[in-house]
Amino acid sequence: DAGVTQSPTHLIKTRGQHVTLRCSPISGHKSVSWYQQVLGQGPQFIFQYYEKEERGRGNFPDRFSARQFPNYSSELNVNALLLGDSALYLCASSPSSGPGYTFGSGTRLTVV
Amino acid sequence: AQSVTQPDIHITVSEGASLELRCNYSYGATPYLFWYVQSPGQGLQLLLKYFSGDTLVQGIKGFEAEFKRSQSSFNLRKPSVHWSDAAEYFCAVGGNSGGYQKVTFGTGTKLQVIP
Numbered sequence: 001d002a003g004v005t006q007s008p009t010h011l012i013k014t015r016g017q018h019v020t021l022r023c024s025p026i027s028g029h030k031s032v033s034w035y036q037q038v039l040g041q042g043p044q045f046i047f048q049y050y051e052k053e054e055r056g057r058g059n060f061p062d063r064f065s066a067r068q069f070p071n072y073s074s075e076l077n078v079n080a081l082l083l084g085d086s087a088l089y090l091c092a093s094s095p096s097s098g099p100g101y102t103f104g105s106g107t108r109l110t111v112v
Numbered sequence: 113a114q115s116v117t118q119p120d121i122h123i124t125v126s127e128g129a130s131l132e133l134r135c136n137y138s139y140g141a142t143p144y145l146f147w148y149v150q151s152p153g154q155g156l157q158l159l160l161k162y163f164s165g166d167t168l169v170q171g172i173k174g175f176e177a178e179f180k181r182s183q184s185s186f187n188l189r190k191p192s193v194h195w196s197d198a199a200e201y202f203c204a205v206g207g208n209s210g211g212y213q214k215v216t217f218g219t220g221t222k223l224q225v226i227p
Contacts, residue, residue: 033214042202042217043156056212090155092215099206099213101146105155 002027004093004104012110013081021076021107025093025100031055032074033100034066035090043090049074050097078109086111114139114205118218125193126226133188133221135203144206145186146215147177151199159201162186173197198225 005024013019025032031050035043045058049068068074072093078085089107092100115138125131137143144163148156160171167179177188186203200222206215 031213035215042204042219043215045214045216048212048214056210056214058214088155094213097213099144099215101144101161101204101206101215102158103148103156108153 004091004102006089006091006104006107008107009105010108010110012112015081015083015111017081018077018079019081019109021078021089021091021109023074023076023091023093023104025072025074025091026095026102029093029095029100030072031094031097031100032068032072033092033094034074034076035092035103036060037088037090037106038084039087046076048100055097081111083111085109114143114207114209114216116203116205116216116218118201118203118221120221121219122222122224124224124226127195128192131188131190131193131197131223133201133203133223135186135188135218136184137186137203137205138184139205139207141207142181144215145177145179146204146206147171147175147186147188148202148204148217149173149199150202150220156202159188193223193225195225195227198223 033048034046037043048056052068094100117136147159203218
């Protein structure tokens with residue numbers, strides 16, 4: 001079975017642009033969570049979605065948004081990119097509403 | 113609120129020596145506990161997890177961890193370190209936080225292995 005898959009693997013964007021990152025959970029998993037890992041730090045929680053509804057949001061500005069589709073895949077959108085948004089963005093999935101702990105390989109976003 | 117403390121930012125061990133990475137957590141109920149390893153530029157690989165039951169947990173790559181409720185600790189151990197174990201290690205606690213489920217990570221411990 002495929003694990004959590006994320007695309008793209010790498011991305012370079014210019015300040016002010018927007019970006020969309022994608023995540024496909026493990027087959028049968030209904031919960032997707034997003035994390036941001038800035039260089040030198042541990043991952044920080046951004047969102048949890050379960051059954052297509054937002055269940056939780058971390059301390060991130062409204063420029064960050066996400067959604068979950070009927071097939072349980074998810075998109076993370078970031079508007080008006082700042083240099084500080086440069087990070088590894090990780091997705092985790094879970095079969096239930098519990099915390100997702102199986103992570104994808106991440107998308108490395110560089111904002112220039 | 114849940115939190116994790118990894119007191120050691122950087123640890124250096126000789127190849128073949130034993131290893132113990134410290135982790136203390138704060139959580140109101142019985143937590144889900146995890147250890148992850150991350151090589152430079154890579155994602156997170158799950159080494160082991162504790163949900164309930166036996167407090168000594170075996171993981172991949174010869175790692176083990178022991179859950180000690182009285183000390184709020186979940187230290188990671190390996191009896192003999194290999195050069196390929198050099199990486200960053202994250203302890204994490206998962207559970208309910210404000211009505212939703214999330215995993216909270218420590219700041220990580222960077223492991224250097226010397227020949």
